[in-house]
Amino acid sequence: MDTAAGLSLPRLEELEAPPLSLAQLFWRRFRRHNMALVGVVVLALLSLYAVFGSFLQTEAYANLTETGLRLQSPSAAHPFGTDTVGRDILARTIYGGQISLLIGLSAMLVELVIGVSVGALAGYYGKALDSLLMRITEAWLNIPALFLLLIMAKTFGGRIPDIQLLGRSFSGSVVVIILIIGLTSWMYLARIVRAEFLSLKEQDFVLAARATGTRNLAIILQHILPNSVAPIVVAATLSVGNAILTESYISFLGLGVQPPTATWGNMLQGAHGYIEQAPWLWIFPGTLILLTVLSINFIGDGLRDALDPRSRAV
Amino acid sequence: MGTLLEVEGLRVRFHTTEGVVHAVNGISYSMQEGETVALVGESGCGKSVSMMSILRLIPCPPGEVAEGRALFGRRDLLQLEEAELERIRGGQIGMVFQDPMTSLNPVLTIGRQITETLRAHTSSDAASARTRALELLDMVGLPAAEDRLQDYPHQFSGGMRQRAMIAMALACSPKLLIADEPTTALDVTIQAQIVELALQLRERLGMAIIWITHDLGVVAGLADRVLVMYAGYLVEEAPVHELFARPWHPYTLSLLAALPRVDRPRSSRLKPIPGSPPNLLAEAHGCPFAPRCDFVMDRCRTENPPLVQIEAGRKLACWANVETGQPR
Amino acid sequence: MGRYILRRVLQAIPLLFIISVVIFALMMSAGDPLATMGGRRATRPSDRERLTRQLGLDKPLHVQYLYWLIGNDWDKLDLDGDGIPETAGRRLGVLRGDFGTSLVNRGRPALEVIWERLPNTLLLMVPAEIVIILGALLVGIYSALRQYSWLDHAMTTLSFIGYSMPIFFIALISMYIFAVLFKRWGLPYLPTIGMFDPTVGRSTLEVMRHMVLPVFSIATISLAGYSRYIRSTMLEVLSQDYIRTAKAKGLPRREVVLIHALKNASLPIVTVVGLDLPFLLAGALVTESIFAWPGMGRLFIDHLERTDLSVVMGILLLISLAVVTFQLLTDIAYAWLDPRIRFD
Numbered sequence: 001m002d003t004a005a006g007l008s009l010p011r012l013e014e015l016e017a018p019p020l021s022l023a024q025l026f027w028r029r030f031r032r033h034n035m036a037l038v039g040v041v042v043l044a045l046l047s048l049y050a051v052f053g054s055f056l057q058t059e060a061y062a063n064l065t066e067t068g069l070r071l072q073s074p075s076a077a078h079p080f081g082t083d084t085v086g087r088d089i090l091a092r093t094i095y096g097g098q099i100s101l102l103i104g105l106s107a108m109l110v111e112l113v114i115g116v117s118v119g120a121l122a123g124y125y126g127k128a129l130d131s132l133l134m135r136i137t138e139a140w141l142n143i144p145a146l147f148l149l150l151i152m153a154k155t156f157g158g159r160i161p162d163i164q165l166l167g168r169s170f171s172g173s174v175v176v177i178i179l180i181i182g183l184t185s186w187m188y189l190a191r192i193v194r195a196e197f198l199s200l201k202e203q204d205f206v207l208a209a210r211a212t213g214t215r216n217l218a219i220i221l222q223h224i225l226p227n228s229v230a231p232i233v234v235a236a237t238l239s240v241g242n243a244i245l246t247e248s249y250i251s252f253l254g255l256g257v258q259p260p261t262a263t264w265g266n267m268l269q270g271a272h273g274y275i276e277q278a279p280w281l282w283i284f285p286g287t288l289i290l291l292t293v294l295s296i297n298f299i300g301d302g303l304r305d306a307l308d309p310r311s312r313a314v
Numbered sequence: 315m316g317t318l319l320e321v322e323g324l325r326v327r328f329h330t331t332e333g334v335v336h337a338v339n340g341i342s343y344s345m346q347e348g349e350t351v352a353l354v355g356e357s358g359c360g361k362s363v364s365m366m367s368i369l370r371l372i373p374c375p376p377g378e379v380a381e382g383r384a385l386f387g388r389r390d391l392l393q394l395e396e397a398e399l400e401r402i403r404g405g406q407i408g409m410v411f412q413d414p415m416t417s418l419n420p421v422l423t424i425g426r427q428i429t430e431t432l433r434a435h436t437s438s439d440a441a442s443a444r445t446r447a448l449e450l451l452d453m454v455g456l457p458a459a460e461d462r463l464q465d466y467p468h469q470f471s472g473g474m475r476q477r478a479m480i481a482m483a484l485a486c487s488p489k490l491l492i493a494d495e496p497t498t499a500l501d502v503t504i505q506a507q508i509v510e511l512a513l514q515l516r517e518r519l520g521m522a523i524i525w526i527t528h529d530l531g532v533v534a535g536l537a538d539r540v541l542v543m544y545a546g547y548l549v550e551e552a553p554v555h556e557l558f559a560r561p562w563h564p565y566t567l568s569l570l571a572a573l574p575r576v577d578r579p580r581s582s583r584l585k586p587i588p589g590s591p592p593n594l595l596a597e598a599h600g601c602p603f604a605p606r607c608d609f610v611m612d613r614c615r616t617e618n619p620p621l622v623q624i625e626a627g628r629k630l631a632c633w634a635n636v637e638t639g640q641p642r
Numbered sequence: 643m644g645r646y647i648l649r650r651v652l653q654a655i656p657l658l659f660i661i662s663v664v665i666f667a668l669m670m671s672a673g674d675p676l677a678t679m680g681g682r683r684a685t686r687p688s689d690r691e692r693l694t695r696q697l698g699l700d701k702p703l704h705v706q707y708l709y710w711l712i713g714n715d716w717d718k719l720d721l722d723g724d725g726i727p728e729t730a731g732r733r734l735g736v737l738r739g740d741f742g743t744s745l746v747n748r749g750r751p752a753l754e755v756i757w758e759r760l761p762n763t764l765l766l767m768v769p770a771e772i773v774i775i776l777g778a779l780l781v782g783i784y785s786a787l788r789q790y791s792w793l794d795h796a797m798t799t800l801s802f803i804g805y806s807m808p809i810f811f812i813a814l815i816s817m818y819i820f821a822v823l824f825k826r827w828g829l830p831y832l833p834t835i836g837m838f839d840p841t842v843g844r845s846t847l848e849v850m851r852h853m854v855l856p857v858f859s860i861a862t863i864s865l866a867g868y869s870r871y872i873r874s875t876m877l878e879v880l881s882q883d884y885i886r887t888a889k890a891k892g893l894p895r896r897e898v899v900l901i902h903a904l905k906n907a908s909l910p911i912v913t914v915v916g917l918d919l920p921f922l923l924a925g926a927l928v929t930e931s932i933f934a935w936p937g938m939g940r941l942f943i944d945h946l947e948r949t950d951l952s953v954v955m956g957i958l959l960l961i962s963l964a965v966v967t968f969q970l971l972t973d974i975a976y977a978w979l980d981p982r983i984r985f986d
Binding site for chain 1: 656657660661664665668671672799802803805806807808809810811813814815817818821822834919920923924927928931932942943946947949954957958961962965966969
């Protein structure tokens with residue numbers, strides 16, 4: 001076809017391969033990442049295990065202590081064995097899985113809210129606000145997280161009473177753990193979001209939005225944020241795995257979620273004292289943590305390749 | 315003057331996630347000692363890839379030299395052992411790259427980047443290497459060479475960096491210098507200086523030069539012979555004056571016509587080449603230039619013309635005769 | 643470069659200030675310090691009043707912060723409650739090393755208690771860091787050079803597994819294999835408790851034998867993570883134009899990789915290693931608990947459980963300070979190594 005200037009533009013067939021939509025492009029790249037697909041499958045299986053397992057065993061059973069049956073090795077009646085007070089480990093891993101996964105996802109949401117807010121404000125408004133927020137972020141980053149978490153867990157752990165929800169009883173420490181993990185992990189997201197905002201706010205579409213009188217909040221939420229979704233999604237996914245790991249650390253040290261509510265982490269508490277007699281105490285919950293976090297890491301890696309192939313930090 | 319380099323049927327492919335890219339499609343040519351050949355074509359036509367694959371500088375995977383021989387002094391560079399090839403690289407064949415900022419190692423001094431070549435190929439000790447490095451910097455026109463040796467690349471300007479690169483490439487007095495678009499990333503005035511430098515060095519050292527460029531102006535000032543590439547194929551080969559006076563390939567014609575000319579009236583419009591380069595993912599049926607050719611015939615769309623010798627020193631891959639408008 | 647260093651040091655000051663405020667706030671909300679101040683018995687009301695005034699708890703928050711930071715020996719306290727300050731305070735403040743006295747250790751200065759245990763923790767952390775750096779370099783560089791080989795894939799998968807595991811799991815597995823199973827199979831096995839066997843005595847060899855499992859546990863996760871990072875950094879560096887130039891000069895492969903590539907790769911690696919300190923400390927904390935190693939981490943847990951705030955907060959302060967300092971040093975090292983910054 002000829003234009004007014006007498007130039008002829010190439011016909012569509014002559015161009016390179018036809019453009020794919022973003023979704024198609026994403027799926028194509030993600031699909032190539034074998035390990036990510038394996039991760040999705042494994043994670044799905046684990047979630048099913050945790051959620052539907054509760055139809056097989058009741059929570060009361062999971063928390064049922066029977067000292068006569070303590071430290072039994074795996075058998076037909078107790079496929080994963082029993083723990084130091086006679087509770088069935090299989091059942092506890094089911095309910096523990098629910099709590100661990102719940103904590104992982106909820107903590108991620110807390111981090112998301114704080115991190116995105118801080119990062120967006122710092123990146124968008126810049127100057128003094130940015131300086132202040134960044135100093136705070138750095139300060140938070142420089143205090144070794146685990147120590148801070150343990151202190152906060154000890155301090156605030158007991159302050160929320162048990163929660164009754166859906167006919168089940170949760171230790172109040174679950175909420176505390178979720179909050180403090182969120183409060184100590186938002187910095188990584190904040191940095192990523194800030195970097196995105198710093199670069200995107202100079203782009204023309206932001207200029208155009210401003211020129212038409214769009215208010216700042218609308219620009220942030222409707223224009224810039226949707227364009228920075230890719231690294232946020234990757235970071236958020238990986239943070240779920242981190243949150244699960246962190247919870248397991250705190251609970252293992254005895255300051256996390258309090259029994260009888262089970263989590264995979266607190267099931268391992270004190271297991272090193274029985275290392276010779278009862279390896280099943282820690283092998284099962286430990287392996288479950290490993291599989292969960294591993295799948296999440298694979299998925300996160302696949303997402304990173306699929307959504308943002310240029311950023312290869314790790 | 316003997317034959318220095320003989321390339322036969324070189325075919326290079328890249329295996330990408332989108333498919334196989336046919337970057338170089340069976341090119342053949344030869345070079346004599348001491349002559350300057352310009353390799354011309356637009357971006358993406360395979361000129362850089364063809365030269366780099368001769369020295370095996372293309373990462374394989376994803377690259378692959380599918381076929382071909384590159385005889386340098388009767389030894390096939392494509393079949394040599396790595397250790398042998400290392401001796402030739404830098405020692406007998408020097409290469410200058412396009413972007414001097416990224417092509418120099420930012421954390422090593424200029425001096426070191428020159429002397430390491432000397433120490434790798436000659437038996438110089440540190441002191442004599444240093445002396446030679448100073449000589450080289452002087453030769454390429456870098457003043458105050460003593461201080462320059464301790465400097466890092468970021469402390470040099472673009473033109474100075476390119477001169478340093480030339481010094482490194484010529485350090486061991488190679489027989490062949492390959493220059494891959496050495497002036498493309500530089501200002502026009504610096505370009506002229508570098509070309510001038512190349513002419514002086516050629517005078518002085520007598521090495522053969524392959525100069526890759528898409529700038530026909532540089533070709534005119536520097537080359538003895540010109541090779542024109544399009545879409546991975548060699549389409550025309552001619553002595554430089556012949557090429558400019560009587561271009562035979564429609565692509566060459568269009569290239570020359572697209573050049574702004576000082577001797578034409580100002581109001582005359584530039585004539586760009588319509589269309590765009592072909593998708594290298596598909597192997598071409600017929601002549602790759604057919605969609606954009608002013609002289610296209612039916613035969614061009616189905617049969618790819620081979621490169622044949624028309625006269626002494628002139629080769630062409632085209633079914634048409636652009637001077638008469640008839641099939642050749 | 644001098645300007646760069648100065649700027650970084652100046653940036654560190656507000657940072658430390660904010661950190662001190664955070665720690666102070668944490669301490670204030672961490673419970674009632676008076677509850678057990680009077681020894682094992684609950685505090686009597688009259689003692690409570692006196693202690694309140696003595697500890698300055700009746701003063702406004704910012705004054706309390708000031709006292710905590712720089713002590714109150716320059717000010718007078720009103721101990722008898724008549725409204726007239728007459729007694730000089732005796733606290734020196736955190737900046738002068740006064741972290742208070744330990745509850746658990748019956749009045750010993752907290753700093754002393756901490757300082758005693760610090761070398762033991764260093765004994766685990768320093769070797770662990772060396773193992774991490776050397777190991778990750780080896781694995782990372784090798785994987786980068788042998789990209790796409792099955793060994794590369796195997797190492798990548800192992801690395802993923804390595805940093806998806808909680809440290810205590812690694813510790814437990816290594817304990818089980820090298821202590822329990824080896825013993826069962828009659829092989830020489832490694833000890834799992836404490837720093838040395840009291841019956842054998844505290845010899846260097848004994849301590850080293852006891853160090854193996856804890857150091858291995860701390861090192862594994864970071865090693866796994868860093869080897870991947872080094873691998874991808876090396877891959878990125880190896881794809882740069884200047885590597886192609888080095889090859890075109892005919893330099894031997896070893897020189898291209900170890901000098902041209904590694905020198906460039908070492909820049910981001912140095913930065914990342916500098917960030918490792920918090921994780922090493924966390925690792926030490928968990929490992930010391932499992933292996934009953936008498937270090938600062940175990941001290942932290944023990945005293946936290948018994949709400950001995952002066953020791954706990956003291957440790958938190960010290961390690962935060964260490965992290966800030968270490969990062970500063972890392973930044974300076976980076977500036978020194980990168981000629982683009984050093985010769986500005």
